[in-house]
Amino acid sequence: MKSMATRFIFLCFSLFSSTTISFAKATSRFPSSILRPEKLSLSTENELYKAKYFTQTLDHFNYHPKSYETFQQRYLINDTSWGGAEKNAPIFVYTGNEGNIEWFAQNTGFVYEIAPRFEALIVFIEHRFYGESMPFGGDKKVAYKNTSTLGYLSSTQALADYATLIIDLKKNLSAPDSPVVVFGGSYGGSQVRSESENCYKVIKGSWQQIEDTANQPGGLDLLRKSFRICNNSSVAGSLAGWLETALIYTPMTDYPTPSNFLNPLPAYPVKQMCKAIDDPTGGNDTFAKLYGAANVYYNYSGDATCFDLDDNSDPHGLSGWTWQACTEMIMPTDGSNKESIFPASEWDYNDLASFCEAYFNVEPRPTWITTEFGGHDINRVLKRFGSNIIFFNGLRDPWSGGGVLKNISESIIAITAKEGAHHVDLRFSTSEDPGWLKDVRRREVNIITEWLSQYYHSLTP
Amino acid sequence: MKSMATRFIFLCFSLFSSTTISFAKATSRFPSSILRPEKLSLSTENELYKAKYFTQTLDHFNYHPKSYETFQQRYLINDTSWGGAEKNAPIFVYTGNEGNIEWFAQNTGFVYEIAPRFEALIVFIEHRFYGESMPFGGDKKVAYKNTSTLGYLSSTQALADYATLIIDLKKNLSAPDSPVVVFGGSYGGSQVRSESENCYKVIKGSWQQIEDTANQPGGLDLLRKSFRICNNSSVAGSLAGWLETALIYTPMTDYPTPSNFLNPLPAYPVKQMCKAIDDPTGGNDTFAKLYGAANVYYNYSGDATCFDLDDNSDPHGLSGWTWQACTEMIMPTDGSNKESIFPASEWDYNDLASFCEAYFNVEPRPTWITTEFGGHDINRVLKRFGSNIIFFNGLRDPWSGGGVLKNISESIIAITAKEGAHHVDLRFSTSEDPGWLKDVRRREVNIITEWLSQYYHSLTP
Numbered sequence A, B: 001m002k003s004m005a006t007r008f009i010f011l012c013f014s015l016f017s018s019t020t021i022s023f024a025k026a027t028s029r030f031p032s033s034i035l036r037p038e039k040l041s042l043s044t045e046n047e048l049y050k051a052k053y054f055t056q057t058l059d060h061f062n063y064h065p066k067s068y069e070t071f072q073q074r075y076l077i078n079d080t081s082w083g084g085a086e087k088n089a090p091i092f093v094y095t096g097n098e099g100n101i102e103w104f105a106q107n108t109g110f111v112y113e114i115a116p117r118f119e120a121l122i123v124f125i126e127h128r129f130y131g132e133s134m135p136f137g138g139d140k141k142v143a144y145k146n147t148s149t150l151g152y153l154s155s156t157q158a159l160a161d162y163a164t165l166i167i168d169l170k171k172n173l174s175a176p177d178s179p180v181v182v183f184g185g186s187y188g189g190s191q192v193r194s195e196s197e198n199c200y201k202v203i204k205g206s207w208q209q210i211e212d213t214a215n216q217p218g219g220l221d222l223l224r225k226s227f228r229i230c231n232n233s234s235v236a237g238s239l240a241g242w243l244e245t246a247l248i249y250t251p252m253t254d255y256p257t258p259s260n261f262l263n264p265l266p267a268y269p270v271k272q273m274c275k276a277i278d279d280p281t282g283g284n285d286t287f288a289k290l291y292g293a294a295n296v297y298y299n300y301s302g303d304a305t306c307f308d309l310d311d312n313s314d315p316h317g318l319s320g321w322t323w324q325a326c327t328e329m330i331m332p333t334d335g336s337n338k339e340s341i342f343p344a345s346e347w348d349y350n351d352l353a354s355f356c357e358a359y360f361n362v363e364p365r366p367t368w369i370t371t372e373f374g375g376h377d378i379n380r381v382l383k384r385f386g387s388n389i390i391f392f393n394g395l396r397d398p399w400s401g402g403g404v405l406k407n408i409s410e411s412i413i414a415i416t417a418k419e420g421a422h423h424v425d426l427r428f429s430t431s432e433d434p435g436w437l438k439d440v441r442r443r444e445v446n447i448i449t450e451w452l453s454q455y456y457h458s459l460t461p
Helices: A101-106 A109-118 A155-172 A197-214 A219-226 A239-252 A269-278 A286-298 A320-327 A349-360 A368-373 A375-385 A398-402 A435-459 B101-106 B109-118 B155-172 B197-214 B219-226 B239-252 B269-278 B286-298 B320-327 B349-360 B368-373 B375-385 B398-402 B435-459
Strands: A011-015 A050-057 A070-078 A091-095 A121-125 A180-184 A389-394 A412-417 B011-015 B050-057 B070-078 B091-095 B121-125 B180-184 B389-394 B412-417
Touching: A050 A155, A070 A101, A070 A155, A091 A109, A091 A155, A101 A121, A109 A121, A109 A180, A109 A435, A121 A155, A155 A368, A155 B368, A197 A219, A197 A239, A197 A269, A197 A286, A219 A286, A239 A269, A239 A286, A239 A398, A269 A286, A320 A349, A368 B155, A389 A435, A412 A435, B050 B155, B070 B101, B070 B155, B091 B109, B091 B155, B101 B121, B109 B121, B109 B180, B109 B435, B121 B155, B155 B368, B197 B219, B197 B239, B197 B269, B197 B286, B219 B286, B239 B269, B239 B286, B239 B398, B269 B286, B320 B349, B389 B435, B412 B435
Parallel strands: A091 A121, A091 A180, A389 A412, B091 B121, B091 B180, B389 B412
Antiparallel strands: A011 A180, A011 A389, A050 A070, A070 A121, B011 B180, B011 B389, B050 B070, B070 B121
């Protein structure tokens, strides 16, 4: 499948907002990995949250018979720090993105770590059609069967789910005046040039070499051997994509400490990748260098003996993103041959439309998202119709180019970190966190504190 | 039909807003009346607008097969004053409410009168399922047939229609930077006590008298004769509603000059009604007094010889409101016996639900609108998530109690007029307009001028 994905990322904290949205990118390729946060201040997942279920409306915007169907939406809750309704103590809500909500909870330690000082209730809400939150009876096969069921997977419905669940939860807790702080994160672009000019040049030059080799007699066998591709796996047409995935997701998760978000990785994995490429002992064997780099991403544990490029396992349940990318999340991404480390590519709407027609029998609506959310000039729109949002972007994150990097108003604040990767601020802290990361988190906490104090002030007559 | 209607009104002008919404109330009873604005600066309706049609998406929020159906949405356009795209001249958009858009255009002269000084393009967009904007082939009978078709009549869909049409129009006009000023108006309560204490007491006392008379032998005939009810019309159970309608809609349209919005009326019709009731020559004949008052509303032209209380004609095409009141526009309205001129009534959700089940086979969603638009504390929500809105309320308008009467922020401004009726400011001006009305309009024009100037300033780098 041609990558139709995009590189629009933003990460935001939003206070009092019911319109926060996280755009997220997921490819179809995620290697299996064990879900385990690299550090928990709590010893087991059971202590992180309890799973609950909310009877959610299938269709918030129409009133035909099917609209009245409901489904069970999963949310995770932790009330150990909550100060309670009588204090109007805050509710921290993470609005889920395109995957199993437990995975996000386990990788969003920041919320757990700051909850006690705010006496906050923690709620992670799963996005419809992901994880266990499956309409049409809870069975993913049924929910994903065809357009008449999958048709209810849309961003506006998901936002309405969150608003409905939060309002019902506040009602049940008798906490109408508790402020809600919304957290969300997401990702999706690439550079390693800042790490090493040689590394950049080797990668950039390799695509043509791979293609030339594949077209030579015996070339596929050479590639299979060079990259340790399993015997049962295809090579032609798959290898470049497999390498691209590593080259996109490693910078995206270029954390300063060892981590396991998409795959288990060492601290600063981009540095490790480029080390493999720049290693003078490697001589001029481009394929050996590339293999070493890919190993950082695909085989940090060292357990893999060969790689199956056809592996479509989806441990985090991200497959629904393909549907979203075929309906409303239409994000044109061109690759320029001049600067990009990737092969040149030209985005063609018709290619996307043909794929979506064949795969889902659905026609994309390329202008809807910008109509709904005002994305053509998000600064102008947000300035007048939003408040109390923090956008954090790590500039190492390849996709930070799509983020809000400058303040939009007094209360819509952009925080950037030169050395940061995507959503690094949201992760559990570790004893090895660098000073800049601690500073980012401290600043975020201070802003949330100030906004909450303004809110409580506005409650007193 | 029991009145399930409400009395929530507001009227607003909104600049740059794609989220303005007008809540409107319409009863099932509107007497036939000829559509004719009382004063046009232009000689014929043909000069007011040209009708055009836009191919609109049936369902903006889902992607199942039916969602991809389209319908023809009507809009009215007048470009005689437009300064053009090269000047970034503004676009004035009236977002239609629950009726034929031509009726609203003909009663919204303000927009026409101020357009020249702003060099504005004028666009009136019809609300889906009203007027000619009928999904499912354009035939109202088909569109209103059952829940599977009527289900697409919802406020969020209507707002998405407006956003989609406006964005497409700007694109076609190559006017991406033209500011859009949105106008809307609506209504829905009642007092005549400020006019005359005696008038108030007579009306308040009459309900019991009508009921007592109806229960006496020969009482219905007496009522029929007293109120000149046609022989083919029912009396019992209909008379009180017929009088209530007059007592709601006359104060609502208590304009300072003769008008014809709902019905043809004299200047200050409430004064005329109370004159009929207070008239000392009327003696103690309550029914004769009430008849005189009802005549002001129902028979100002003097043409009617008898009244048909069963008349359900709907000249402005407002019938879809019943569906909206059965699905999302759930607005509890109690009548207190202590102060209200109307008989005491207690609002009961179950009554509404039973009616809607029997009539439409649909279940109301009483919490959706406040979830979607934040209505439980609109001040708190708008302050943080809106800007550049003027809310005008005439305090004579019985339903102004539901309006925004105080400024919410520096750019969300409430204007009230002690002697104003609902949306009086939006009407065509006349040579007899009182000073306070001229002042209101002048202030509105000044605010729009200032906001547009801020906008143009923000366009220059």
